[in-house]
Amino acid sequence: MELLDKDLLSLQETRTLITRAKKAQEIYKTFSQEKVDSIVKAVAEAAEKEAVKLAKMAWEETGFGKWQDKIVKNTFASRVVYENMKNTKTVGIINENKEQKYFEVGVPVGVVAGLIPSTNPTSTTIYKTLISLKAGNGIVVSPHPNAKNCIIETARILNDAAIKAGAPEGLIGCITIPSLQGTSELMKHKDTALILATGGEAMVHAAYSSGTPAIGVGPGNGPAFIDKSADIKLAVKRILDSKTFDNGVICASEQSVVVEKSMKEAVKEELIRQGAYFLNEEESKKLGSFILRANGTMNPQIVGKSVEKLAEMAGLNVKAGSRVLISEQTTVGKDNPYSREKLTPILAFYTVNDLEEGIDLCTRILMNEGKGHTLVLHSNNDEVIKTFGLRIPVSRLLVNTPGALGGIGGATNLVPALTLGCGAVGGSSTSDNIGPLNLINIKRVACGVRELEELRGEECPSCTQSESSISKDQLELIIKKVVEQLASLS
Numbered sequence: 001m002e003l004l005d006k007d008l009l010s011l012q013e014t015r016t017l018i019t020r021a022k023k024a025q026e027i028y029k030t031f032s033q034e035k036v037d038s039i040v041k042a043v044a045e046a047a048e049k050e051a052v053k054l055a056k057m058a059w060e061e062t063g064f065g066k067w068q069d070k071i072v073k074n075t076f077a078s079r080v081v082y083e084n085m086k087n088t089k090t091v092g093i094i095n096e097n098k099e100q101k102y103f104e105v106g107v108p109v110g111v112v113a114g115l116i117p118s119t120n121p122t123s124t125t126i127y128k129t130l131i132s133l134k135a136g137n138g139i140v141v142s143p144h145p146n147a148k149n150c151i152i153e154t155a156r157i158l159n160d161a162a163i164k165a166g167a168p169e170g171l172i173g174c175i176t177i178p179s180l181q182g183t184s185e186l187m188k189h190k191d192t193a194l195i196l197a198t199g200g201e202a203m204v205h206a207a208y209s210s211g212t213p214a215i216g217v218g219p220g221n222g223p224a225f226i227d228k229s230a231d232i233k234l235a236v237k238r239i240l241d242s243k244t245f246d247n248g249v250i251c252a253s254e255q256s257v258v259v260e261k262s263m264k265e266a267v268k269e270e271l272i273r274q275g276a277y278f279l280n281e282e283e284s285k286k287l288g289s290f291i292l293r294a295n296g297t298m299n300p301q302i303v304g305k306s307v308e309k310l311a312e313m314a315g316l317n318v319k320a321g322s323r324v325l326i327s328e329q330t331t332v333g334k335d336n337p338y339s340r341e342k343l344t345p346i347l348a349f350y351t352v353n354d355l356e357e358g359i360d361l362c363t364r365i366l367m368n369e370g371k372g373h374t375l376v377l378h379s380n381n382d383e384v385i386k387t388f389g390l391r392i393p394v395s396r397l398l399v400n401t402p403g404a405l406g407g408i409g410g411a412t413n414l415v416p417a418l419t420l421g422c423g424a425v426g427g428s429s430t431s432d433n434i435g436p437l438n439l440i441n442i443k444r445v446a447c448g449v450r451e452l453e454e455l456r457g458e459e460c461p462s463c464t465q466s467e468s469s470i471s472k473d474q475l476e477l478i479i480k481k482v483v484e485q486l487a488s489l490s
Contacts, residue, residue: 001480002095002217003021003031004364005026005275006177006179007157007179007181007182009177010175010177010181010182011181011185011264012179013175013176013177014140014142014182014183014185014186014189015185015189016185016190017140017170017173017175018111018140018173018191018192019172019191019203020169020170020173020193021111021139021170021171021172021173021382021397022110022111022138022168022191023168023170023385024138024168024169024170024171025108025110025114025136025137025138025171027137027168028108028136028137028138028167028171029108030102030362031089031091031136031448032092032175033091033092036090036091036133036134036136037086037134037167038164038165038166039133039165039166039167040082040086040130040133040325041086041136041165042161042164042165043130043133043158043161043162043165044078044079044081044082044130044161045078045128045161046157046158046161047072047074047077047078047126047154047157047161048075048159049153049308050074050428050485051071051074051075051078052071052140052475053204054070054074054122054150054153054157055067055068055070055071055073055074055122056070056155057122057148057149057150057153058070058121058122058150060447061146061147061149061216062118062119062121062150062304062365063304063305063306063343064119064120064246064247064303064304065246065247065249065304066246066247067246068248069245070122070246071098072125072192072245073120073122073123073246073418074122074123075087075251075456076123076408076410076416077123077124077126077130077418078126078364079244080410080416081126081127081130081131081416081417082130082412082462084409084415084416084435084480085130085131085378085435086136086434088134088135088435088437089106090106090108090134090135090436090437090440091106092105092106093105093292093341094106094442096241096250098164100427100432101447102444102445102446102447103445103447104138104442104443104444104445105363105442105443105444105445106135106439106440106441106443106444107133107136107440107442107443107479108135108137108439108440108441108443109137109141109193109194109213109439109440109441110137110138110191110193110194111138111139111191111194112132112137112138112192112193112194112195112196112439113136113139113140113142113186113187113192113194113196113197113212114128114129114132114140114142114196115187115198115199115203116141116142116143116151116197116198116199117127117144117146117193117198117199117200118144118146118147119250119251119303119304120149120250120251120418120466121143121144121150121151121154121248122150122151122154122234122462123143124300124418125143125154125155125158125196125417126154127153127417127418128196128418128419129141129172129417129490130160131434131435131436131438132196132436133167133171133172133398134441135436135437135439136171136349136440137175137193137194137439137440138170138171139171139172139173139187139219139407140171140173140174140192141155141172141175141177142175142186143174143175143178143185144178145179145465148176148178151174151489152174153178155172155173155174155274156174156206157172157312158172159172160470161171161398162175164482165374166247168173171447182208183203184206185207186259187207187210187212187338188211188212189212192343193212193237194212194213194214194215194439195207195210195212195213195214195216196214196215196419196434196439197214197215197217197476198216198217198418198419200219200297201218201219201297204216204217204218204427204450206417208427208429211387213429214280214303214487215421215427215428215429215430215434216420216423216427216428216429217251217420218370218371218373218426218427218428219244219251219338219341219369219370219420219427220239220251220252220253220255220341220342220370220373220374220407220409220420221255221256221340221365221366221369221373222252222253222254222257222366222370222373222375222376222394222403223253223255223257223258223350223361223362223365223375224239224254224256224257224258224375224376224377224378224379224403225358225362225365225375225376225377225378225379225388226257226258226259226263226267226379227238227377227378227379227381227382227384228260228262228263229379229380229381229384230378230379230380230400231378231380232263232266232267232270232468234378234390234400235378235400236267236270236271236274237274237401238378238400238401239257239347239376239378239403240256240271240275240276240323240324240403241272241402241405242254242376242403242405242406243323243324243345243347243374243402243412244324244345244360245321245402245404245405246304246404247305247306247344247345248304248342248343248344248345248346249303249343249344249405250343250404250405250407250408251373251374251407251420252344252373252374252403252404252406252407252408253343253397253404253407254347254403254404255340255341255342255347255348255349255365255370255405256338256339256347256348256349256365256375257271257326257347257348257349257350258350258351258352258358258361258365259349259350259351259352259358259363260351260352260353260354260355260358261352261353263349264351265343266348266354267312268296269299271324271326272473274321275300275321275322275323275324276305276322276324276325276326276347277318277319277324277326278326278327278328278349279325279327280325282305282442283314283316283318283327284338286314286315286316286326286329287316287325287327287346288327288338288357290302290310290313290314291337291338291340291342291344292337292340293404294332298340298343301313302342302343302344303342303343304344304408305344306345307322307323307324307325307345307477308344308479310344310346311325312333317468323345324345324346324347325345325346325347326346326347326348326349327346327347327348327349328348328349328350328351328357329348329349329350330350332364332365332368333354333368334368334369334436339365339368339369340368340369341369341370347353349393351426355383355384355387359387359388359391359392359441361428362375362392363391363392363393366392366393366394367393370392370426371422371424371425371426371427372395372421372422372423372424372425372427372428372431373396373420374395374396374397374398374407374471375388375392375393375394375397375398376398376399376401376402376403376406376418377397377398377399377400378399378400379399379489380400385397385399393420393425394412395420395421395426395431395434396420398412407420408420409433410435414433415432415433415434415435416433416435417432417433417434417435419433419434420433420434421433421434428434432484438484441481451463452478
């Protein structure tokens with residue numbers, strides 16, 4: 001009975017939050033661009049001010065990653081996201097083309113359902129709230145149960161700042177009694193306009209199956225291909241920087257390294273020199289048994305854990321100070337845990353004969369898991385870069401950059417985002433890094449420029465007449481001016 005009561009409370013709370021957000025958004029959508037921007041700025045500044053506190057809360061509650069790196073993510077989600085979008089027009093006329101005789105109007109969608117994962121809880125809450133407000137929307141946040149306290153506190157800070165800056169109360173809501181029933185109600189409610197889903201495959205699938213428009217993202221499983229033209233030392237540095245950042249919980253982080261045989265030993269030596277530990281066959285089996293659960297999904301116990309913790313769990317005796325665990329692999333499949341997404345400092349290592357085989361292997365890894373998400377390429381050969389760009393089924397091909405930070409737009413000029421679309425190939429409604437323009441409808445006001453006869457390829461008599469005919473009064477005026485000019489010349 002106690003569980004039933006909790007579910008009922010969660011349902012009622014969710015409905016109340018949606019109703020309040022809907023009423024608040026009806027007011028908010030009438031605000032000018034300047035007023036919206038002032039509120040967004042205030043919220044971003046409040047979030048950045050509390051970046052350290054929220055990072056520590058997230059780390060203590062979830063046990064994932066490193067709180068020091070979570071500060072970077074919170075700052076990224078507040079300051080960097082804000083700076084990127086602060087001058088973007090989202091309210092009223094956002095684009096006008098007088099020559100083509102049309103203009104575009106930004107129309108907010110309404111209330112956004114913000115589903116928040118436990119891997120990046122505070123930063124994702126900040127990011128989704130900011131882009132929703134920038135687009136003129138309200139938002140109701142649904143926390144992952146394993147990170148609810150830090151998410152609720154983040155939402156409280158954002159809400160207080162928004163109200164203080166002039167936002168209507170209720171514009172930012174957060175479920176404080178999270179449940180599957182509450183999240184389901186949020187996704188299916190008639191006043192929820194759009195779902196912004198970041199999380200596991202089951203949750204994203206539920207979002208797309210809810211009957212409400214949704215933007216969801218699939219898992220990442222990005223390979224890192226090191227081309228023969230690459231700077232090996234720098235490539236390895238970037239891969240290890242990425243895979244150790246917040247202990248690998250960002251879905252754009254590398255999951256495997258692929259190299260040609262001719263450079264295998266050089267890359268292995270550099271990986272070891274920079275702190276990677278290569279597992280032997282027995283060690284690989286021990287650790288592999290912890291990566292996946294019996295149902296074939298990633299074991300949450302490994303997520304965001306340090307190398308020391310992973311070794312302890314698997315009963316391994318690894319070199320002190322090791323940064324990443326690497327297992328040499330030859331196969332790709334659902335039953336090979338090393339060829340799957342691993343949000344922790346574990347990498348697979350593959351060797352291929354040539355570039356063509358490398359492209360084929362990277363594609364197979366992605367199609368096994370991570371379709372449409374991200375691939376990292378280390379190369380100084382423009383033709384190789386173009387070839388990968390044309391052939392690899394991803395939405396982000398990141399070149400000479402750490403995958404985790406490049407994918408979210410931190411180390412690249414992609415739109416700064418913590419929700420990364422995977423495109424149709426990955427089962428997503430978009431391939432974008434999601435920003436405020438993904439959360440508005442665009443109304444287009446277009447003037448007529450052609451008549452039916454022109455579309456048929458015929459001459460339009462009425463058009464010709466209206467354009468060339470001159471009235472009697474106009475003709476007399478023209479004659480009078482010509483006579484006056486002739487008289488002045490005589």
